Structure formats: structure tokens, C-alpha cells
Amino acid sequence: MLNLLDEPLILIFIILFLGSLVGQVKIKGLSLGASGVLLVAMFFGHYGFEISSVVQNLGLSLFIVAVGLQAGPRFFRMMKSSGIVFGIIGFLVVFIASVTTIIVSKVFDLSAPLSIGLMTGALTSTPGLAAALEATQNPIASVGYGVAYPFGVIAVVLFIQLFPRVVKVDLKADLKKTIGPVRHQGSPQSLMVRVEKDEFHKKTLKELRLNNNSAVVISRVIRGDRSFLGRNDTVLLKGDDLIVVGYPEDIERFKNEVGSEETSEVKYADNLKLRRITVEANDLIGKSLREIKLRAKYGVTVTRIERGGFEFNQSPGWRFERGDVLTVVGSDRRLNEVEKLFGLRQYAETNIHIFSISLILLMGILVGMIPITVPGLGQMTLGVAGGPLFVAIIIGHFGKVGPIHARYFQPSNHVIRDLGLVLFLAGAGTKAGNGIVEVVMNEGLQLILGGAIITLVPLFVGFVVAKKLFRLSFIHSLGALCGGMTSTPGLGACNNLIDSDDATIAYAAAYPFALFFIAIAAQILALIL
Structure with missing residues (x-):
């Protein structure tokens, strides 16, 4: 021996x-x-x-x-x-x-x-x-x-x-x-908010600077039987219903600023879907949402990001790590394009460079x-x-x-x-x-x-x-x-x-x-x- x-x-x-x-x-x-x-x-x-x-x-x-x-x-x-x-x-x-x-x-x-x-x-x-x-x-x-x-x-x-x-x-x-540098927020949540304030009528999201605030994300806008993504050039009308995603405190603040909570059943149009997409492509590792311009180029919205078992509200400056899971809203065709962009293969390689x-x-x-x-x-x-x-x-x-x-x-x-x-x-x-x-x-x-x-x-x-x-x-x-x-x-x-x-x-x-x-x-x- x-x-x-x-x-x-x-x-x-x-x-x-x-x-x-x-x-x-x-x-x-x-x-x-x-x-x-x-x-x-x-x-x-x-x-x-x-x-x-x-x-x-x-x-x-x-x-x-x-x-x-x-x-x-x-x-x-x-x-x-x-x-x-x-x-x-x-x-x-x-x-x-x-x-x-x-x-x-x-x-x-x-x-x-x-x-x-x-x-x-x-x-x-x-x-x-x-x-x-x-x-x-x-x-x-x-x-x-x-x-x-x-x-x-x-x-x-x-x-x-x-x-x-x-x-x-x-x-x-x-x-x-206790007031501290980290608020007790829990996981991001979603809520439907009815636009009721006059100052929001006929204003674009860009003019209102809502999407520059990463605290809440406007996932989609519902107008009658129509449903579409909340983009910077989207014009809001009084009576629109907004599907917003964020932490409870931020959503509550947003609701009070815009209007009130809509308690009726959410009518999601068939043209918009929600999909979870895993970040795998080498070219996107280290880049941020702001850099790849998903909303402008692909017409989709990222509402949440999950990393290491914890879920976070999206932030334009968030830099991707391999294995991040994005919750993305868009049409089937657009989501398929984004899924190809981030890569579909999960276990094809050990990915140790x-x-x-x-x-x-x-x-x-x-x-x-x-x-x-x-x-x-x-x-x-x-x-x-x-x-x-x-x-x-x-x-x-x-x-x-x-x-x-x-x-x-x-x-x-x-x-x-x-x-x-x-x-x-x-x-x-x-x-x-x-x-x-x-x-x-x-x-x-x-x-x-x-x-x-x-x-x-x-x-x-x-x-x-x-x-x-x-x-x-x-x-x-x-x-x-x-x-x-x-x-x-x-x-x-x-x-x-x-x-x-x-x-x-x-x-x-x-x-x-x-x-x-x-x-x-x-x-x-x-x-x-």
C-alpha cells in the first residue's frame, strides 16, 4: 500500500x-x-x-x-x-x-x-x-x-x-x-391597471418616460379586443388597460399615478404570448438589454429575469450571464426569432472556454x-x-x-x-x-x-x-x-x-x-x- x-x-x-x-x-x-x-x-x-x-x-x-x-x-x-x-x-x-x-x-x-x-x-x-x-x-x-x-x-x-x-x-x-438599502420586495408581480388620469391621454410612453423607469415594465396595452406591446411610440388613451410587471411597492406607486387597478378578467389577445427563454449564445454574454435593443429590433418586451433561482424585474443595464432565464412577451413569430437569437441548445456543450x-x-x-x-x-x-x-x-x-x-x-x-x-x-x-x-x-x-x-x-x-x-x-x-x-x-x-x-x-x-x-x-x- x-x-x-x-x-x-x-x-x-x-x-x-x-x-x-x-x-x-x-x-x-x-x-x-x-x-x-x-x-x-x-x-x-x-x-x-x-x-x-x-x-x-x-x-x-x-x-x-x-x-x-x-x-x-x-x-x-x-x-x-x-x-x-x-x-x-x-x-x-x-x-x-x-x-x-x-x-x-x-x-x-x-x-x-x-x-x-x-x-x-x-x-x-x-x-x-x-x-x-x-x-x-x-x-x-x-x-x-x-x-x-x-x-x-x-x-x-x-x-x-x-x-x-x-x-x-x-x-x-x-x-x-426598518428602512435599509434593500427593500423587502419579494418576487416581481403583474397587475392590470386602468388609465384614468387626463395627463396620460394621447401621450406616448416615451413622452411619459415610463419605460425609462426600470421599476415597472409595461408588458402590453389592452384596448377593447386588441392587445399590443408597450413600445416607446405606443400612444395611450384614457380607458386603456396596461399589464405592468414589477415589485409590489413599485406597482402600487405606478397604479396610484396612472389610475386604478382593473379587477375584471384579463383578456389576453391571441397575438401576444409569454415565453421563458434561456440565454445561451456566446455573442450575447456580457451584453445588456439596452445594447441589443430587443424591443426596437424584434418588437418584444422582457418583463423579468431569473438568475440562480432568484427572479428580478428587468433592467436595461442588466448584463447577461449564460443560463439567465428571460420572461419575454411578443407574438409567436417574434418570440421564435428571439429564441434563435439567444440560442436553443442547452446541453450541447460543456461551455467551458x-x-x-x-x-x-x-x-x-x-x-x-x-x-x-x-x-x-x-x-x-x-x-x-x-x-x-x-x-x-x-x-x-x-x-x-x-x-x-x-x-x-x-x-x-x-x-x-x-x-x-x-x-x-x-x-x-x-x-x-x-x-x-x-x-x-x-x-x-x-x-x-x-x-x-x-x-x-x-x-x-x-x-x-x-x-x-x-x-x-x-x-x-x-x-x-x-x-x-x-x-x-x-x-x-x-x-x-x-x-x-x-x-x-x-x-x-x-x-x-x-x-x-x-x-x-x-x-x-x-x-x-
């Missing part, structure tokens, strides 16, 4: 197999997930087995690029909206964790690699661990990560489950009364080699972790840059991410395992206590900042906290507290910022400690 383990491929797959088994074991609903591979790899590393650095760096590169491409579309969109509040919370959580790490390192006299590893484990951030290994060039950072990670997962989940009960808050009531992935990796590694001067501290580089992450976030935002295709079906992106992650953890674990026993015996209690402190301080301070300084609702505060701590198990606990996607929205807004700032913090801490 030991002779077989000398074969690199057999060693890799045995570690991945056993690590996956360990990661799937659940205790009170919690599991280690991919970190099970890290623990198993440490065990093998302790007995002298080691996976090649080439395999480790390949896994790291694939993982970081997949994470960056996934985060890119949200990152800059949130920076341009009120969602930047969640980004600030993500930054503050990482900043507080970094300051706490410096204090813990000095008080317990821990080495820089161990301290930075503790921080990434406390924040349950594997990309942070990658940046820590790159910055310190010391595999012992993985030991700190492995020690702090379990407590980091458990502490966040317990805080979210128990704290609302301790303070006895009604989460639904608190959400409704090797050329693009390779080019993004190459650009990212080159960017990671550029020296950056930090005043008073010296020079640093973004490295193999930060460089590809930075480039992937930027290209992920645009979706397509020249010949580079950067958006794939979510399952394809997950394949790249998960494969890269386990290869990276296997390599990092075997190197860290070589000295893990000595480190734990000498620093064991201090490591556990230090990791707990680095987890708890940002957790409590971050919540106070979100709730008191930014006056967010309880559930928004918890969701943003999970994003700042990069805790997916914590988000799962949030979603179990209340039947709402508000926690997910807050998490999704804070997570990309925290992801990026952890990578930068690891580099800066390597210079400070």
Missing part, C-alpha cells in the same frame, strides 16, 4: 476520496465540506507524503479564477448602487479581523504565517488561505487555517441561530419597519507579479492568488472582452471552482502536515484561543456596525455579516430563520468585497507581522 502511495496520481485521488468522505460527515447538521480534504491531506503530510507544488498551484489558479468570475457581475453592480453599504460592512469585518489578528499575534507571540492562517480560518476563507500561503511562502499557514476553521463555522451558525432568540426580536416585523480560462490565468499571474509599494511598509505583490482574482472580477463584470468569454452555466463554473479547490487543499495540506504535530504541541491552546478571538470580535463588532451605524434590519445585518465572514453555512442558518431572500441579497452584496479584501489583508499582514 505504501508503495502505491508513492505514485503521485494514486496519492492525489486517495486524499480526495478520503477527504470527501470526511467532509460529508454531518454533526448537528454541520459538515467540514471541502475542508475535509485539507485535514486528510495534513494527516498524509505528517507521514512524509507530499503532492507536487505544480498540482497545488494549478488548483489554486482554477479555484481563484472561478470565484472571481462568479463574483464579478455583482461586485461592480453593487458599487454603483445603495448595496455599497453591504460592501462597506464586508470591508469593516475584514479590517476588524486584521487588527484583531495583529493583537493576537503579539499577545500570544505567534509567527506571521500562523497568525494569518488563523485569520483566514476564522473567516472561513479558502481564497484567503491561498493568499496567506502566497504572501508568507510558509505552509504552516495551513495549520492556523485548519485549527481556526471549525470554530469559525460553528460560531457564526450558533450566533445566527441563538442571538435573535436571546434578544427576542420578531424578524418579520423588524424587516417591515479553455482559451479564455488560460488567457485570464496568464493575465492574472502577470498582474500578480507587479510590485505594489505600500507607504511605510515596503513592496508587495498580489501574487498567484490576488492577481487572477483581480483580473477575473474585472472580466467577469463585462462577461466578454474581445475573444475572452467569461460567463458559463453556473454548474460549469462550479466544476472549475470545486476541482481547483480540492487540488489546492490537497497540496497545501500535505505540506502543512509535515510540521503540524510540533506546532500543535507547542502552540495548541494559544492557536485555539487566538482563532476563537479572531472569529468572535469581528462577529459582534460587525453586527453592531450594521445594526446601529447603518440601521439595517436584523436579517439584513445577519446576511451582511455572513458575507463579510464568507460563511456559507451561516447564510444557510439565516435562510432558516425567515422565509425571505433578503439575507441572501445582503450576503451576495458583502461577499465579493470581503473576498477581495481578505486577499489584500493577507498580503499587508505579511509585511506588518
